[in-house]
Amino acid sequence: MERQSNQEEVNMKRTVFLGALALSGLVAGAAAAATLDDVKARGKVNCGVTTGLVGFAAPDANGKWEGFDVAICRAVAAAIFGDQEKVEFVPTTGQTRFTALASGEVDLLARNTTNTFSRDVDLKFEFMPTNYYDGQGFMIPKALGVTSAKDLDGATVCIQTGTTTELNLADFFRANNISYEPVPIETNAEAQQQYLAGACDVYTTDASGLAATRATFENPGDHVILPEIISKEPLAPLVRHGDNDWGDLVRWTVYALIAAEEYGVTSENVKEMAASAGSNPEINRLLGTEGDLGAMLGLGKDWAVNAIAANGNYGEIFEANIGESTPIGLARGLNAQWTDGGLMYSPPFR
Amino acid sequence: MSDTHAQTAAYVRESMIGQSAPPTGQSGAIRWMRENLFSGVTNTILTLVSIYVIWVIVSHLFPWFANSIWRADSLTQCREIRDATVGADAPAACFAVIVDRWQQLVFGFYPQDKYWRPVLALVVFLAAIAPILFQSLPRKALWFSAAAPFLLFFLLWGGSVWLPVCVALGFVIGAVAYRLLVASAGTLTATLAAIVLPLLYWLFLAGPLDAALTAVAPVGLEYVQSKDFGGFTLSFIIGVAGIALSLPLGILLALGRQSHLFIIKMISVGFIEVIRGVPLIVWLFTASLLLNYFLPPGTNFDLMLRVIIMVTLFSAAYIAEVVRGGLAALPKGQYEGADSLGLDYWQSMRLVILPQALKISIPGIVNTFIGLFKDTTLVVFIGLLDPIGLTNAIRASTDWNGVYWELFIFVGLMFFIACFSMGRYSLFLEKKLQREHR
Structure with missing residues (x-):
């Protein structure tokens, strides 16, 4: 499947990169800065997804994109704009995905891409927290x-x-x-x-x-x-090198979804829990009822609330798209919370 | 009748016997089969083998089609319906996927409340192409055909009505400039003016004019992004735009390659050989991937436009070679004859050479067009959702994962209809022109 790393493709990408960098490297570098400003000015996030992979990304009969990867894009859009529909899905193939990201055509690539050394280092991308451990x-x-x-x-x-x-x-x-x-x-x-x-x-x-x-x-x-x-196939969203602020935003949005599951914050109760500060300070900081973590990302106080409210926490997204209640029927396995013996582990929100 | 032989001949026929039908073995279907299917041992064996092969294919496919299910929400439901009606082991096509995703296969992601626009665009396109295809229609209708591309652009993409109007105005300026200058300043100056003036107008005047007109009278349709196009709408737009643009460009290239002007000749030869020598898929990758690096960041050079340009250039190179074949087939006397009449270059080409050369080239040109139309499916590799790309996207929904042949049969059938019509029209045109020739 296209999600696997492909040595030839990596080599090809590198050749393209070298040739292109020689001509426009400086310009491309300049483009990478301040992605969040670009996104805000544009009014929507451009998110690269597959042209179609069961459970991960597919358009429904009305052309609305759905899936596990799609939910990550929507969560990021919701964190920024408070509206999960403010996202433009750009279908990419195994060949076009990295160019689309490197050239700025998409701000974020959530395309069940395996995190590998050469992609991270040589192709100059930054991998976000793994959202699905595959093998x-x-x-x-x-x-x-x-x-x-x-x-x-x-x-x-x-x-x-x-x-x-x-x-x-x-x-x-x-x-x-x-x-x-x-x-x-x-x-x-x-x-x-x-x-x-x-x-x-x-x-x-x-x-x-x-x-x-x-x-x-x-x-x-x-x-x-x-x-x-x-x-080992750790599938993760990725962004370009060179804009750490944007990387932080996407990284902590994914962590927020994972942490929300750990603390029992769901799409159902998130609004209620965010209404006033509760007894757990970690949840309070996550939902913005205590401190202002959102401002550090350049977002509003309720960024995580919006991200979670969009499609639910990590567990809800998993269940709705690929979990045991769906025809695909994947067990959580490695993708369970660390408290349940899995690998999903969010650093503290403080 | 005499009595001479009355004693010697026992019987003399007195009237002709009426014709009787040939023996059953020598007439009708039986004779045809004997002559064509069973005329020898080898042929008999071949016939029997062929009948067996046909039987195997039909006996497997017919139940699959006959049991086909047209109403269901998912492949699972299709299978349930089949189990309930014809039994679990019977083959049954699940064409319900076509019914369910019909609109998506035809319109892609085009906004649903605006489906009338592509439909109307198709009607306008057919109305515009009719006078070009059939000479019996009134010639005045060609003016509509000339305006149609702008109307089609406006219908499909929407936006301000003044943009296509302002662009169209450039062509009017070119035509007027040529008319005014050709008498006083000569053909070359007039041709140059007809190229340079519209270019200047488009570069410097068209934008502000569009903005000003839009500010005064904001008339228009809601803008639809290129990335919302998909399915057969996308294939048709790329195919039709490619065909319409590559024919004139190809003819110009063919003429350029025959030209006595060294630079023009070299440019044409270089262009044709380079474009033709590289596979289309490489050009598409160039359009979608490499250009992103070379263009300044932030430029939003529409991917669909890039694809149309690449497809057009590619097919123009082939058309140029086909037309060059037609030009080479004309006897030298035709060129000399046209010159001796005192016609200038464009007149002799338009009135004498091209009508004959294009007539010879028709099969080749249509062949190239059919190839171009089918090649539009290659855009699936750069992430555009044409019908083939959509089959993949549709399979990616949990409802329809596992459906294959139904989708491919449908897509194949649609392409066959389009390409077969083009082929038939080419035959019609050839026959008509041949009759005129005699």
Whole structure:
């Protein structure tokens, strides 16, 4: 899937960068400053999303964008303007996403992008807190009777070409000293068809993608996702290098959603809780009833209230778009709060 | 009849026997089948194999189409309906996705209360193209065709009515300048003036004039952003704009390549070879990615406009080569004949050379147009939501994830209708022109 890092694409991006930087590096640098001012002047946030990925971003029949990543964009818009509709969604492909961000076409990229070293350092982006911890998994028909990926010796595997999934797969099989036969495919849609037609025994991609794919099958119960997760894919929103104020704003908006879940602040009760200071000073500071953290970000006192009121806290967003009540049915797993054994951990608001 | 043979011949026929039908094996469908399908061992085997293949395809596809479901809210519901009506194992197409997302596939993200604008634009477009396509219609209607591009722009994008009016005025200025100067100052000066004056006008006068007129009489429609365009509306706009702009540009390039003026010739050759030598997808990436770095930051150079420009340039290079083929096919005598009549360059081209050269080039030109129209689907790679891009976006909703063939069949059918019509028109035109020739 496009969310995986892709070495070729990274190299291509770098070439484009070098060529372009030589000509317009200075100008581009100047553009990065004061994104918040630009956004306020424009009256809306330009947010890069995928052209369509189940659960993460998709337009509904009326053209309204919905999804897990979309909710992050809306929360940022709500934090700034108090109105989650003041956001312009720019569909980007795996090829165009980084250019769109680097050139200033979008202010923020929430496009299930894996946080990697080269993207952070070499492509000059700044990754925000991870909003979804993903990893590469395997799906097989139940009829095969396999319960562990280590029993997959000699299996044919449907794999998307040119992604890190390909490299992860090779590493995994070599480390376990077993063999496989790859069936290269281009897109997730093609993979679903090939897998169902029996062209391969196993389909491998990100676990969230596997769950979304399995949900579309006629008989999802006939297929199992194996317990092994063979790679780390921390998916996170990202912004450009060079405007730390804007980075702080997006970072702490994401943290506010995570913290809100930890403290039990939901879209239902946030207005009520923000009406007057409560007994928990951390919640008071988050909701602006005590101190003025919003002013430090260049926003109003109720920035976090608006962000949370838009689509709810992190847990609510998760449940509404990809959680167990949706057809995709992802369990929280690593994405649970740290108090529940997950990795979602917001620094203190003080 | 004589009695000469009365004793020697036992029977003499006295009248002709009426014609009787040929034996059943030698007539009608049976004979046709014998001659065409079963005329030998090899042919018989081939026929049987072909029939089997057709049967396999039809027997698999027909139930799928026959059981198709047109009313449902999601793929899951489609499957439930199918289970209830035809059974769980029966194949059934779920065309409900087309019904559910019909408006999105046609209009993209265009505001719903303004759907009448693209629809009206299509009507205007058809009305404007008719006099160009069919000579039997009154020639006066061509004036409407000339005004149509501005009207279409206004309908689709909206904004102030004065912007397209002010832009159109530039063309009027050019035409008037040419008329006034051609008698007194000669063709070259008049041509130059017809190019330079409108350019100056657009650069310096059109903007303030538009602003002033808008301030005085703010008439207009609500502005619709380019990024709201999608689906077939997007494909048609890119395709039609590309076709309409690339034909004149291509003809000019073809003439430029034949020109005796060295610089013009070199520019034309260089342009054609460079554009033609690089794949369209690379030009599209250039338009969407590289330009962002080269343009000053903050410039909002409309992505759709960039794509239209790239598609136009690309197809113009091909048209130029097709037209050059037509020009090369004309005997030298035609050029010399036109010169000997005392016609200047543009007159001889317009009256003698191009009508003949274009007629020869029609199949090639239409071929290029069909290719261009289908190539508009490549914009999916730069994140524009054309019909193919929308199939992906529609699949990305939890309702319709898992639907494939229904969407692709629909998109394919729409493209087939458009391209097949173009092909038929080209045949019609060829036949008509051939008749005139004789």
